[in-house]
Amino acid sequence: MLKLKRLLIENSGPIEFLEIPFDYTEHNLPKPLVLVGENGSGKTTTLSFIVDSLLQLASTKFKDVLAPSDGGLGTLFYRLRSHDVRIGASSSVAHVRYDLNGRQIDYLDRIGQESNLEQLRQRLGLPPEFPMDFTKNNEKLLTQNNHQIDSELRDGAYVFFPSGRREIPHWLQVGALHPERYTNNQVFSNKVNKSLVVETAAADTANWIMDGLLDKQLGYADAGIEVANKILQVILEDSTAHFAVAPRNVWPRVQIYTGVQAVHLKVTNPRRLAIPSLGHLSAGQSMLLSMFGTLANHGTLTNRKSLQEIEGIAIIDEVEVYLHTHLQRSVLPTLIKLFPKVQFVISTHSPSFLMGMKDKFGADGFRILDMPSGAPIDVDQFSEIGAAVDALRETTAFRTQVKNEIAQENDRPILIVEGRSDALLIEGLWRSSMNDSTPFRILIAKGRRALRYLLEDEEFINEVGINQRVLGLFDFDEAFDDWSGCHRSYPNKEGDETTGLLRKHTSKQIFTGLLPLPMTRVRQAGERFGANSTFTIELYLPDEVLMAGDNLENVTFPGDFQVVKFKGDKIAFAKRISAERAFHSHFDNLLSLIRNVLQV
Incomplete structure (x- = not known):
């Protein structure tokens, strides 16, 4: 399992110094980490370094995780590096440490001239073989021998959901819009066979659900549709909700039913059509299905497993986007709880979400850090609640x-x-x-x-x-x-x-x-x-x-x-x-x- 162990940022954007040791339960399960703070306090900056480190790791094993550079040598960086240094400072450093089944993997992004690289190496606890070049002012570096990283990324759910994510509603006639002057085609997927940065996932989620329905129809005992149904039941807050194949005139060909199928006896809650297609989910419901369906889909691509067995890292910027306060407080924390082996790193402005996390995980079951200092706080100390x-x-x-x-x-x-x-x-x-x-x-x-x-x-x-x-x-x-x-x-x-x-x-x-x-x-x-x-x-x-x-x-x-x-x-x-x-x-x-x- 690939796990975040430590993050350190110095003099980047609004952050002067930030050090985050990632916490785990007594059973070695990752505790969700939530970043709070005003706009411009460095929440997204912090998440971006984690995302960049994951993509750089993945690009060492999979050719088209990142687009090739113009010169054909190497790849473009996901995280642009200009204007990163905090005003008044001459250099900046970001260091992310992972644990991969007991082995240490380090990522380092440094900008500006460091007076003593050996002191930096000792301060960050980098091993002697970690490559650093004192002749260069700017470097992005990774631990060289990343054995097993390819299988971990293939088998697990490693995803970033940026704040600009969206799903298209069923009533929107896209062709009526003026053609956009830019493209949003996803380039972060190739031989790894899944996207590591996900802005929209409705089509992939529908295909995943259809695959699960087909597996069930063919009689496979480990059909993935049961995993999808569990997520749906939490979102709709109905333990009888389930997906079903829709008629040919419905696209995508997935409908949602609730209730119990009657066999011989009458039932008090008969099966009925609740939602005619995935496109008829509300924006908030669709967003939740896409995000947590993506985690389940990515975590079960190579091996069928339960939600509790899926491993990975989920980075979510502004987790409350599109969500009513009830979904933020009651549904969202419950969905996170379904994935105990996925390491969640989240930013938010929502008091409702934090109160829901405390209800679901307890005060010690997750951490809240107040940016840009990274000081740990309790839900009651969150300034936006007061x-x-x-x-x-x-x-x-x-x-x-x-x-x-x-x-x-x-x-x-x-x-x-x-x-x-x-x-x-x-x-x-x-x-x-x-x-x-x-x-x-x-x-x-x-x-x-x-x-x-x-x-x-x-x-x-x-x-x-x-x-x-x-x-x-x-x-x-x-x-x-x-x-x-x-x-x-x-x-x-x-x-x-x-x-x-x-x-x-x-x-x-x-x-x-x-x-x-x-x-x-x-x-x-x-x-x-x-x-x-x-x-x-x-x-x-x-x-x-x-x-x-x-x-x-x-x-x-x-x-x-x-x-x-x-x-x-x-x-x-x-x-x-x-x-x-x-x-x-x-x-x-x-x-x-x-x-x-x-x-x-």
Whole structure:
């Protein structure tokens, strides 16, 4: 059995240092490893080194696992190597160690000049015969004598499922689409007779199921269809679900039945057609069948075996893709549990999946590493669980409050902002400049996510009066994604960056908008920056005013690109600035946007 034992990465992408020893149970079965962390924290980078090492190993035994290089000598690398070195570092190293039936196999990818290769060899525990060339700055190296690797790869399930995987739904007429300008033909399969990188597998899965049905029809005792049926039963959560041959007018010729075949006696759960073809599975169900059907198919190509006997390594990037939270929590961990000898290395953003893993494996039955540090954490320490719970609690209470207030007066204009300091500043500016209270209600959403959830809430939309005008106002920063994410309910785009970008609801006078940008801040915010924009309401004031109050912070991004951010107490700042008329002119575009949208 080929098993991952250790992974080390230094100075690659966002990762400064990461060392992962892979864990096993007392029965020497691999424990699933789950990588979590924010976008850009190095989860996919980590997976890519494991995938590259597997493909490099396979290419030493099978000629067309990787495409030949242009010069005809050797093969192309699966993992591109440019721009890998972390900013500020001069070199990077990635080392993957495998155990192959008691023998050590090493993979090394190094970029940049190492001051002492012997020290590197000792630090990584590489044997003296492991080849390294001090005259080269860049090397990809493998243990030379890889006996038995070909049989292991043929007999086991060694697969990478990238985050871009997809399956085509039954209703899509592919010929109606404009021809794509690229090809996605799989090149990672040849004499090994299976794909090591799988983006779509519906056709191969259908063929595998058809082979199993044919074997059963011919009376083979070890027909693979029983393995396929077991996976299907977990996905559909029905212990009677099974595949059957479909009529000739159905393609692929596989249907799904549930219930029990009646022989002589009546049964309480008679057999019936549940799903007319594989193409009628939901996107999530189809994805699960393709992934875990691929593992079963690859693991039984050369020898028939049960799911519990299949060995291999499964690398899955963003495991929750296409899956409803119920599938993430209940079904996905159960499917992983079906393959105890397959080593799963997974990345995810899903709290539901992690809670399901804890339910199925127990707290000690799998590991969670928080990227990019690789610090081990428990499910309860996963930051997105707390954020999700807080967001749900706050947004539910907030939406109830807003709907109640709208129901009481559904003709008065309403402005909804992200935070209290926004509300204080706008109300103070209006009161000071107009010598009157605001002719509109100001509501506070407790954050950008809460504001977005409210604007997309059908009950909220229904409560808004026919002629009532509402503006949900976002900062022009990371909230850009929340603003643009409202496009389904708010498809009509209006305005520009300096007067205020807006989206209007399809039928109501509800608008979602971004703070208008002053010309002095267009270098750090705008549609071209998207969610990397960094403009908040305090930055309408010029730098010298902010500096005088010690409210200015300079932030440098890669490439020596500098932006300014507000620092300090936003509430105190809002109260002070709104009371000083000398600063009001800097907010003219903001107040104009509010007047125009709310018509006040």
